[in-house]
Amino acid sequence: MSNEYRHVLVAVDLTKDSHKVLERAHQIADRNQAKLSIMHTLEPLGFAYGGDIPMDLTSIQDQLDEHAKQRLAEIADPHVAKEDQHVLVGMPDTEIHRFAEENGVDLIVVGSHGRHGFALLLGSTSTGVLHGAQCDVLAVRVGKKGESAE
Numbered sequence: 001m002s003n004e005y006r007h008v009l010v011a012v013d014l015t016k017d018s019h020k021v022l023e024r025a026h027q028i029a030d031r032n033q034a035k036l037s038i039m040h041t042l043e044p045l046g047f048a049y050g051g052d053i054p055m056d057l058t059s060i061q062d063q064l065d066e067h068a069k070q071r072l073a074e075i076a077d078p079h080v081a082k083e084d085q086h087v088l089v090g091m092p093d094t095e096i097h098r099f100a101e102e103n104g105v106d107l108i109v110v111g112s113h114g115r116h117g118f119a120l121l122l123g124s125t126s127t128g129v130l131h132g133a134q135c136d137v138l139a140v141r142v143g144k145k146g147e148s149a150e
Contacts, residue, residue: 005032005136009105011039011096011129014071017111017142024140025109026079034107037084038076039099040068041092065089093128105135112139 010025012018022038029036042064045057068087076085088095100108112126130137 005029005034005107007035007037007103007105008032008107008109009037009039009096009100009103010109011041011092011125012072012075013111013125014040014068014075018075020142021109021111021140022075022079024138025107028107028109028138035084036080037086037099037103037105038072038080039086039088039096040072041088041090041095042068043091044089061089092125093132096125096129097132097134100133100135107136107138108133109138109140111142113141113143 005028008025008029010022012021025038026036028034042061045061045064065087069085072085072087073082086099088099090098096108096110099105108129110126110129126139130139
């Protein structure tokens with residue numbers, strides 16, 4: 001399996017489970033001597049609030065972006081170089097696909113909560129990543145019974 005992957009992207013939601021997802025991606029990247037990138041995607045506030053709010057949300061979006069970058073660095077350090085830590089704004093599955101295609105990613109690693117039934121097998125973001133990816137996708141099971149996702 002050595003050198004099967006050249007660029008591994010781990011997409012995280014910044015919860016405590018992110019460490020588990022990153023650890024799995026880090027192991028695979030190490031085994032393959034692959035580049036490791038990590039990303040988190042923020043949905044634009046206009047999407048979250050329907051875009052009908054008559055106010056400028058730019059400063060709030062900037063604060064959310066800065067907080068996400070700090071939290072991502074806490075999770076990523078020391079495994080992922082600063083220049084390979086990315087916070088993007090957009091729809092998560094779309095941004096993950098775009099980043100993967102533009103950066104030659106050949107494995108995407110995401111977290112997945114084990115739920116019952118095929119429709120709930122993966123979370124909505126995980127499902128979207130799986131169905132639109134042009135490369136391999138690994139869903140790491142997180143949030144086992146009795147654990148909270150903070």
